[in-house]
Structures are given as C-alpha cells and as structure tokens.
Amino acid sequence: MMIKTDNLLINVDYGLTNGRVIHNCSILCRDKSIYAIGGASSFKEAVYTHCLDLKDCYAVPGFVDGHIYGFGKISLLDSMDVNALSVMARELPAHGVTSFLATLQSTNRPKLIEALKRTSDNILNQEDGAEALGIHLIGPFINPELNGLVRDEGVRKYSRDELEEIIEAAQGTLKVMTLAPEVEGAQEIIEILTKNGIQASMGHSSANEHQVHASMKAGARNVTHLYNCMKPLHQREMGLSSTALVDESLTCELIFDGFHIHPQMLDLACRAKGGDKISAVSSANQGTGLPDGRYKFDENEYIIEDQHLLLPDGTIAGSMLTLEQAWQNVINFTHMNTKEAIACFTSTPSTSLGLSDRGHLSPGLKADIAIFNKDHELQATLINGNIAYIKNEENLRQIND
Structure with a gap:
C-alpha cells in the first residue's frame, strides 16, 4: 500500500548514481521529484514533513525492468482480469522496480490483438504501483526454430497489414518489438516501427552478421535477452550474439540469474559491453514469487523446483x-x-x-528510489517520492510542526 510522504527527507550511508558515490547522503523529495541531494550536513536547515532514516543503507535510482511477462500467477498475455497489470504493478516495488515494460509474447492473431488492447487500456488507466511505461512485444516476426516460449501459433511471416493492426491495437503504448533480422521484410518492419516511435530489438534469431548489420542500418539498436534464443558463439562465424558483444552501438538485455546463462558468460558480456550498454531484465513470468511445487498456468502443467520454472519434462x-x-x-x-x-x-x-526523467539520483528527476542494506537486501522503494514498499515502517517518522 502506498504511503503518501510528499516533502520527505531520506538519510542513508551513501547514494550510488552516475558512476559516483555520495557519502553520508541525504535526499530531499518534494512534488514527486528529487528536490536536492548531497551530504547530510547541507540539510540541517531543510524543512520536511517526513524523515526516512536508513543510515546503515545505500540509495540507488529505482530499477527499470524492460522485459517482464507476469508475476505471482499473473500472465499479462493469458489473464483476462482487467486489473492484472495493476496487481502486478503493486507487487514490483517490493523488488526495487519502479518502472517496467509490460511484455507480451505473440500468439494467434485475434488473441494477440485482444491482449494488446486490454494491456494498453490498463496502462493508459494505471493509477499506482510501479509505472507501466508501455508494451514490449516478442514476435510475431521471429525465427520459428528459435521461438523459445513463444507458442508456435504466435510465429508468422511478416505482413504489413498485421504490423499496422498491432500498432493500432496498442494505442500508442507499444515501445519495443522484438524481431529476427533474418525474417523476410525485416528492414521494412524496422523502418515502420521507427517511424512510429517504437524501438526494434533483435532477438529469437539465427541471423548472420550481414543480416544483423542490415537491421542495424535500418535502425535497430537493441538486443533482446542476449544469448537466449539465438545461435551460440562460434569461432569462425559472426551472428547476433557475437555482433552484440563487440558492437558498441548495441544495447543488450541480460538475464542475470546464473541459470539461463552461466555466471561466467554473464561476466563475459559485462567485460565486453560495460554497464552503459547492458540492461538487466527479469524476463519474469507468472511463476515468480511462488513457492516450489506443481502448478497449472494457461492450461499447462509446470513445476517450480529450486525456484526455477520447468515443464514436466525438465525443460x-x-x-x-x-x-x-x-x-x-x-x-x-x-x-x-x-x-x-x-x-x-x-x-x-x-x-x-528515451527516458530523461529517471535513472539517476539528481535534482529535478523523478523521486524513484530503491534503498538497500549493506548485504544488498531491499529495505524501501519510493515512487514519485511516496513509499511504495518499506520493510520496517519504524524507520519512517512524521515530523511534527
């Protein structure tokens, strides 16, 4: 439940932002924004109505998750509950997330269009929780041999008519579409997306270097979940994954779970790209947040074992x-x-x-903030300067006049 705390002073051990550390840090939040940030001594005369004292912790900007399908039994594609997105949005601050892209996997055309309309309606009418920035659509114009969890009926050859219907159904909320550079019409798809202010992200692909470069020339600048659902690295051939690692113009999503991707392969990507070209994503689905056990989602059986979601055959x-x-x-x-x-x-x-109002702890930006203890465990999350999650409410004080 959101705790309204406009005009809030936060005291932490340090703030971590913009590649720098602000020691003995205080942050003053007013009118949904960061009003001032700096050393605590600078705020002795500050006027505020609430104070959040977490002096053994550190503050960072709120996390932005650009790829998340669902949470806690909710699948944005399959749930017919008109409140599904809002329920998920209220859960995400407990994990440091203040903004996210509602992600849909392609399915058959009628169901996809319905899901786009329903999800975009929810986004346009969202009131609280982590902010839904728009939609990230995976498919339908991807490689059918590398479709991953995109259902077979969700993979189709490109048609301009369907692309235009997708864009219209999303009502201006479609922000990213993942496509394979090798599909016929890829360059036209990218040009249409770009013209409509939608990012083209390359993924679910076996593209060679020429096809990747052609898509980049058309305007693609992002790679969807690097390594996953693409040809592996090869010592004599360049494909999407290898090009993504060496080309400085490409920003790559990465799933830092050490399960989809070996920890050392994660480190390889970080060494090649650096923090300013990697976007951490959860790629989380409806099993996230549930205990181990057997479940039935979207009419299919699943097993959660050691906090990994598997099909009955272990996939x-x-x-x-x-x-x-x-x-x-x-x-x-x-x-x-x-x-x-x-x-x-x-x-x-x-x-x-393309968001310039968040992502840093700086005056004038949104007061979207996550606070962790020294063991990197989340203690509080603020959205627009209000408390969206707090582990211990005793750390929050109201200041009497």
Missing part, C-alpha cells in the same frame, strides 16, 4: 528472477563494481527507452 519454462536478486547476482557473478553495475538497472534502460 526450462521461463525466468523467475526478480531484479533485486539480479542486483545481488551482478555483484557476485561479474567483475563490475557497484558504481558501474548500477547503470544496468537504472540509467542504461532509461536511456535506451
């Missing part, structure tokens, strides 16, 4: 990662220090999505 059925766990994994799996790694969760996805 990986998607991610159950949350971004606060991903933050701990980046620290444990990769060579990056926290000053560089935090960009993967904040400024890089914000910049990639």
Whole structure:
C-alpha cells in the first residue's frame, strides 16, 4: 500500500548514481521529484514533513525492468482480469522496480490483438504501483526454430497489414518489438516501427552478421535477452550474439540469474559491453514469487523446483528472477563494481527507452528510489517520492510542526 510522504527527507550511508558515490547522503523529495541531494550536513536547515532514516543503507535510482511477462500467477498475455497489470504493478516495488515494460509474447492473431488492447487500456488507466511505461512485444516476426516460449501459433511471416493492426491495437503504448533480422521484410518492419516511435530489438534469431548489420542500418539498436534464443558463439562465424558483444552501438538485455546463462558468460558480456550498454531484465513470468511445487498456468502443467520454472519434462519454462536478486547476482557473478553495475538497472534502460526523467539520483528527476542494506537486501522503494514498499515502517517518522 502506498504511503503518501510528499516533502520527505531520506538519510542513508551513501547514494550510488552516475558512476559516483555520495557519502553520508541525504535526499530531499518534494512534488514527486528529487528536490536536492548531497551530504547530510547541507540539510540541517531543510524543512520536511517526513524523515526516512536508513543510515546503515545505500540509495540507488529505482530499477527499470524492460522485459517482464507476469508475476505471482499473473500472465499479462493469458489473464483476462482487467486489473492484472495493476496487481502486478503493486507487487514490483517490493523488488526495487519502479518502472517496467509490460511484455507480451505473440500468439494467434485475434488473441494477440485482444491482449494488446486490454494491456494498453490498463496502462493508459494505471493509477499506482510501479509505472507501466508501455508494451514490449516478442514476435510475431521471429525465427520459428528459435521461438523459445513463444507458442508456435504466435510465429508468422511478416505482413504489413498485421504490423499496422498491432500498432493500432496498442494505442500508442507499444515501445519495443522484438524481431529476427533474418525474417523476410525485416528492414521494412524496422523502418515502420521507427517511424512510429517504437524501438526494434533483435532477438529469437539465427541471423548472420550481414543480416544483423542490415537491421542495424535500418535502425535497430537493441538486443533482446542476449544469448537466449539465438545461435551460440562460434569461432569462425559472426551472428547476433557475437555482433552484440563487440558492437558498441548495441544495447543488450541480460538475464542475470546464473541459470539461463552461466555466471561466467554473464561476466563475459559485462567485460565486453560495460554497464552503459547492458540492461538487466527479469524476463519474469507468472511463476515468480511462488513457492516450489506443481502448478497449472494457461492450461499447462509446470513445476517450480529450486525456484526455477520447468515443464514436466525438465525443460526450462521461463525466468523467475526478480531484479533485486539480479542486483545481488551482478555483484557476485561479474567483475563490475557497484558504481558501474548500477547503470544496468537504472540509467542504461532509461536511456535506451528515451527516458530523461529517471535513472539517476539528481535534482529535478523523478523521486524513484530503491534503498538497500549493506548485504544488498531491499529495505524501501519510493515512487514519485511516496513509499511504495518499506520493510520496517519504524524507520519512517512524521515530523511534527
């Protein structure tokens, strides 16, 4: 439940942002924005109505998740509940997420159009929780041999008529579409998306280097969940994954769970790209947040075992990662220090999505903030300067006049 705390002073051990550390940090939030940030001594005369004292913790910008399908039994594609997105949005601040892209996998055309309309309606009428920035659509114009969890009926040859129907159904909320560079018409798809202010992201693909470069020339600048659903690295051939690693113009999504991708392969990507070209994503689905056991989602059987979602035959059925766990994994799996790694969760996805009002702890930007203790465990999340999640309410004080 959101706690209204306009005119709030936050005191933490340090703030981590923009590749720098602000020691003995205080942040003053007013009118949904960061009003001022700096050393605590600068705020002795500040006037505020609430104070959040977490002096043994550190503050970072709120996390931006550009790829999430569902949470806690909710699938944005399959749920017919008109409140599904809002329910999910209210859960995400408990994992440090303040903004996200509602992600849909392609399915048969009528159901896809219905899901786009329903999801976009929810986005346009959202009132609280983590902010739904728009829709990320996976497919339908992807490689059928690398469709991953996109259902067979969700993979189709390109038709301009369907692309235009998709864009119309999304009512201006479609922000990213994943397509394979090798599909016929890929360059035209990218040009149409770009013309409509929609990012083309390359994924679910066996493209060679020429096809990747052709899509980049047409305007593609992003790669969907690097390594997953694409040809593996090869010592004599360049494909999407290898081109993504070496081309500085491409920003790559990465699932930091150490399960989909070996921890050292995660570190390889971080060494090649750096924090300013990697966007950490959860790729989380409806199993996320549930205990181990057997479940039935979208009329199919699933097993959650050791917090991994599997089909009965043992096939990986998607991610159950949350971004606060991903933050701990980046620290444990990769060579990056926290000053560089935090960009993967904040400024890089914000910049990639063209958002200039968040992703940093700076005056004038949205007061979207996550606070962690020294063990990197989430303690509080603020959205627009209000408390969207707090582990211990005793740390929040109201100041009497």
